Amino acid sequence: MKKTRHEISFLLLLSLTCFSSRICYGGDTITSTNFIKDPGTIISSNSVFKLGFFTPSNSTHRYVGIWFEKISPQTVVWVANRDTPLNNTSGIFTISNDGNLVVLDSANIILWSSNISSSSSAANNTIAQILDTGNLVLKDTSSGVIIWESFDHPSDKFLIPMKLMTNKRTNEHVGLTSWNSPSNPSTGNFTFLLDVRNIPEAVVLNGGKTYWRSGPWNGQSFIGIPEMYSVYLSGYSLSIQNQTYTLSVATNIESQQIVCLFISSQGNFEQRNWDDEKKQWNTSWVSPKTECDFYGTCGAFGICNAKTSPVCSCLTGFKPKQEKEWNQGNWSSGCVRKTTLKCENQLNNNTDAKEDGFLKLGMVKVPFFAEWSNAPVSIDDCRLKCLRNCSCSSYAFENGICMHWINDLIDIQQFDGVGANLYLRIASADLPTNSVRNKKGIIIAIVIPVTLVIFIIAIFLCWKRKINRQEKKLNMTASEKKKILKQTIGDDIMIEDEIKLKELPLYDFEKVAIATNYFDLNNKLGQGGFGPVYKGKLLNGQEIAVKRLSRASKQGYEEFINEVRVISKLQHRNLVRLLGCCIEGEEKMLIYEYMPNLSLDAWIFGSPRHKSLDWRKRFNIIDGIARGLLYLHRDSRLKIIHRDLKVSNILLDKDLNPKISDFGMARIFGGDEVQANTVRVVGTYGYMSPEYAMQGQFSEKSDVFSFGVLLLEIISGRRNTGFYLHESSISLLGFAWKLWTEDNLIPLIEPTIYEPCYQLEISRCIHVGLLCVQEFINERPNVSTIISMLNSEIVDLPSPKEPGFVGRPHETDTESSQKNLDQCSTNNVTLTAVIAR
Missing domain, CATH: 1.10.510.10 (Transferase(Phosphotransferase) domain 1)
Incomplete structure (x- = not known):
């Protein structure tokens, strides 16, 4: 690189000054007169990070970098001259005449520069400082404005205060780039950045080709990272300003530990936490970790499930494009439709085709390259928009965001319990309901008449039973009801000092049945060992909960007796209140106050x-x-x-x-x-x-x-x-x-x-x-x-x-x-x- 004589003379003067005065390092700042000469270093104010020259393990080259001061072995988080190393220990890290940070070799040739251009920047107007966040900043001393910072030019590690950014218009980005190898900091093959061509996603690129993706951002998390639904949900945020998308992490996340995100030379994206007790880095999360995490493992219209063997299968309504290759475990060619869609048939003047349908794929990482809209729409509007577009192969509706996919669907992954619902467009003939439609017709033709006859007989028997029950009730006195209760739950709880029947009302079965709409399943609140529990409403408007003893439950019968024995004697604001019981024939029920929540x-x-x-x-x-x-x-x-x-x-x-x-x-x-x-x-x-x-x-x-x-x-x-x-x-x-x-x-x-x-x-x-x-x-x-x-x-x-x-x-x-x-x-x-x- 050519330099003017004036600049070279200035730098030579600085070198001589350093040798003579030995003021070449110390504190946390760099100026044109107080610079770093190998092996000098500077340390942030609270001794968190150190800046200086270092040599990676198994290497002889020298680099300028930032590393943790109190962590051993040395963990480098940023490298300046990663692609232009020094071959000896004669390097200098200083501020040049034009105000830039530069790395110089023994011949004062600039190996690396911060490369800023500003009319106000000059050696006497700028100062560099290493902060406790790990950020190296270059500031204009007259205004205090930061004109350059290392956080905008990261290496392979992301520290919590950093931000990843991509501008949609210019495609300029701030991302991570891997080392070439653990002993070589030069630019590696893997890059981690935000892809904002459609819905924002985090991606790892291998030589410019997608290697891994996070799934689209749904407003709270990345759909394709299951851990974000629990552990990391509240820590990450994505903002948009002037077409620049910015991903940041809350500074209080994992505040008790040192945390960094890291793209390895093998393409693994990891979260590492420092264990101060064991003095080691622990990897708390890594991806890709299964075959399904690699981009496009199953090809177009394939779905990957790491818990099945083989991991790849075609989506419903699709078949392997290359059957032989697919069966041999080469799934890259993907799948094709079994049946042409109605839209395509209409374009070919086939008007007999039936309406296309959508099949729900639950809990998946949705495909790449979604077109989207966050305008106020419903899931029905989202479905209709896809249905009207012949090129639309699927849609999803997540947190108010309507997503559509045009043409091929690539990189669908099945999860358990998390993920989004993807609605796949398939031909009517391939819908699961169609395959059993004819069988259903035959079954319905047989079942309906038989059911009708059984229903009529059941109504007659219920009516007969109700008449008999009412006749029996008319002849039953209150004392007889108490006698039944005594016979049912035993003499031991009928002692006057322990239970007074007048304090435990008896409810008629018919009233309880009416209150619960004859134990309608829509009123069922739950099921336990005792039996089912129903919500009810008495004629006076009081809401109740009814525990009905299951006739098949021996343990339920014992619980019934025990519950009457115990709770009838209790009254406290933090205990559920027993209102009474119902005992008629084989029916035994407990009536409680209803808890609306x-x-x-x-x-x-x-x-x-x-x-x-x-x-x-x-x-x-x-x-x-x-x-x-x-x-x-x-x-x-x-x-x-x-x-x-x-x-x-x-x-x-x-x-x-x-x-x-x-x-x-x-x-x-x-x-x-x-x-x-x-x-x-x-x-x-x-x-x-x-x-x-x-x-x-x-x-x-x-x-x-x-x-x-x-x-x-x-x-x-x-x-x-x-x-x-x-x-x-x-x-x-x-x-x-x-x-x-x-x-x-x-x-x-x-x-x-x-x-x-x-x-x-x-x-x-x-x-x-x-x-x-x-x-x-x-x-x-x-x-x-x-x-x-x-x-x-x-x-x-x-x-x-x-x-x-x-x-x-x-x-x-x-x-x-x-x-x-x-x-x-x-x-x-x-x-x-x-x-x-």
Whole structure:
């Protein structure tokens, strides 16, 4: 590169000054007189990043770069002269006469320059500074304006404050480019950037060709990255200004750790987190990681599913274009339509063709190159727009964005539980409903007459039964109804001091049937071991919930008796209220007050409503459950152990006040009784304490364990037995314990409730939850102590010990019958049958 004599003389003077004064490095800034000569360095103000000369491993070349000061081995995040290395240690990094940052060799030849051109830029007007964010900035000293920064010219790593940008008009972009190899920082084959030709997507290019893609941005996340629906959902944002699309990451994401995104020399895009305890980088996410992540694996109109073998298949209505190659595992040629679309037939004057249809493909990464519109439209408008365009092969409607695809569909990937719904346009003959239409016609012709006859007979029998029932009712007195109740639920609960029948109203079956519209399925709220639960409305307008005993449920009958025995004696604002019961013939029902907001699990697990449960509401729910439990254990006339405390048994009234329900498994303790044994363990896996599940022992502390699990579920929004995100923590309890030991509780907290002002209170609740789920009984607090801890009446909390059951149990909600266990040993060992719910 040619330079003027004046410039060269100036640079030689700087070099001589450096040698004579030895002021060549130090501080965090570079000027025309205070520059870096190899091996000098400068360090950011808080010693986070260092700037200077370095040599990669297995190399002899010298480069100017930025790396983490306190992390070893050296992790370089930016390189200046990546394509023009120095061959010796004579390099200088300084500011030239024209105000640019430059790397010079021993002959003062410029190997790299920031390459800015500004009339105001001059050596005496600019200063360079390394910041604690890892950004090297060049500023105009007179105005303070940043005229160049390394964040706009990244290498292979993305630090959290950085932004990726692409201008749609000029196609200029700020992206990552891989190293050529781990020991060679020169420009590699892989580039990570934003593709904004259609809907914005993040892509990895290999020599200019698409290698991997994220799927389109839906306003919150990239559709093709499943992890963004949970772990990273709240961290990323995409903005548009003057046709420039900017992707950024919130600075508080993973604030407890050093995080960087990285494009490797092999084309892997990774997120790495620094483990300060183990002094190593951990890869928390990487892509591509399966065959389906590579772009276009299955060709046009193919779909890839990493969980099937082979991974590729043709979409419905399509067949392999090259059958032989396809069967040999070469899917690149893709698939073609089996039947021509109606639009194409009409263009060929075939007017007999039937209307095309759309087939829903659920939970997929949608294809590349979508045309889109975010103008206010509905999914029906989106469908109609595609149907009217013969070239439109599919559409999707995601977060108010209507997407269309013209011609071939490439790079569709099947996911589980996440992704978008893609509606594929296929010919009428290939629709799944058409293939069975003829069979359906024959079946309907036979079934309708037979059904009609059966229906008429059923109506007659129901009418006859109703007449007989009404005649029987007319002759039944109130005392006889009470006598039936006594015969049904036993003499032991008819003692006048324990139950007064006048306090437990009896409801006529006919009134209950009318209230529930004769147990219409549309009024069914749920199903348990007891039997189905229906919503009803009495003639006076009162809404009720009706638990109807299933005739086939032996356990349900026992629960019915137990629930009447227990809950008829209880009254507390945090317990569901029993209004009465209905007993007529084989019908046995419990009538409760209706809870309009249903159960807590319907709010916190996978429901859009979880966003409306902020931290204050969740804490009130936690506190209410604890106070209801305290009433059961200490404050009621009887001491009661619930034995089945779980999220689905917490009901919410119209004001979201919690009500503990389902006392079918509850046990009444005597005044001095603190523990009991059973050979029939009932409850729900994931909530049962170790001593109860393994030995059949239950006490107040068994309910405390269940409360601890429930508390952690409310805070995290995750099920204990359904949480397997981290390999090292195979349950929610294990995950919470791992984060506790790492002093990093933020990943446990539901993102929608986390606010810095609540962090101490939430952390305190997690602390209490971990105390509740400790393995040994005597280490768990009682409920009165829990309430004091939650409300900060006890300031210093003991340190929790490792929870019981951090392993992965098998969850089931089905009742199993009790098995008869023969005694196989003369030792004093109790054989316990576990009945899971």
